[in-house]
């Protein structure tokens with residue numbers, strides 16, 4: 001389908017771009033909101049109100065079904081021949097026979113995790129992820145509908161109902177890079193949604209963004225924390241507050257949300273922030289309820305929490321939604337702090353409460369014209385032959401991209417990366433690419449994908 005980075009899209013007038021957006025999102029909607037979606041959505045409308053015991057039983061059934069599937073259909077697990085669960089061995093012992101899965105293993109043996117007998121649509125997506133190792137995932141329609149059902153439920157917790165107006169401030173390149181004049185947004189009529197470009201948000205454009213949002217007056221805003229916090233800070237620094245009248249909630253995701261960001265967003269916008277923690281690997285999801293509590297969604301996946309110190313534990317997750325490429329006991333690389341087991345959230349849901357999410361810290365990149373760009377790591381998406389990547393900014397106008405590459409990495413890949421870096425971060429920064437044997441790690445072995453020393 002026609003992409004936002006294609007020549008045709010970039011050169012089209014705004015009305016034609018909006019027609020293309022309509023077409024893309026209409027197709028997307030048909031795929032993501034079909035019968036399967038409705039079935040899963042209906043089911044998780046009910047599971048959210050289950051008692052602890054009911055929820056555990058539901059979780060055991062889901063877990064058993066994905067484990068059996070992996071064992072019988074997925075080459076990586078077929079080789080290991082785990083014993084089947086029987087009367088003596090419960091499903092929780094069954095799962096512990098499977099090895100804890102590292103990202104590296106999935107990257108190196110990707111094809112062995114995919115069901116070779118799958119018929120029907122297969123969608124490929126790639127990420128550079130938070131630990132710097134690039135990964136490719138495959139999803140089928142069930143997996144996409146499954147994810148969408150849980151996201152939809154999160155939007156509903158934030159007060160949104162299907163069909164209502166919403167705004168979106170994220171990384172989609174709906175406004176061509178290099179655009180120097182308003183509008184920095186496009187209307188997506190398929191979803192009744194105003195899409196604002198996070199890439200063009202700057203000291204000179206922010207007032208226009210706020211005005212446009214107030215005029216559109218959405219019920220819900222979905223945004224990168226860095227983008228909406230930036231707008232909130234701008235409002236507060238001028239002694240102003242958001243003047244839209246219909247807003248009920250803000251759903252943030254994809255970056256870590258700091259306490260400071262949450263405070264300024266809630267003050268300036270006058271509504272609660274509902275932070276959503278998902279993972280590209282679809283093994284853990286954490287949502288925020290109407291009472292502001294983070295809930296570990298135990299109807300989404302089975303999570304083992306391995307203690308790392310007195311308070312925090314590491315997330316090892318087995319998702320229930322992807323039968324095309326199931327990952328069992330996948331090590332996400334992030335930690336959380338759980339509330340006491342007896343603690344009951346006033347919302348009435350039995351999902352465990354998460355006090356804090358640790359470890360998802362994507363630093364921002366700064367630009368000479370005063371912008372702060374979150375998720376700059378997107379520049380590596382879709383570039384071939386990169387194994388690991390790291391972005392280091394030592395001066396405001398200089399960024400070094402450290403890469404661990406495969407022998408197939410060519411000048412073409414290099415140029416594609418430079419082009420993308422210029423598009424996303426800006427052309428007024430000099431980018432240098434350095435290929436290395438291994439990236440620098442932090443004390444606990446993690447690669448910080450973005451290091452900004454400015």
Ligand SMILES: [Zn+2]
Pocket residue numbers: 289290291293295345346347348349
């Ligand atoms: Zn709650």
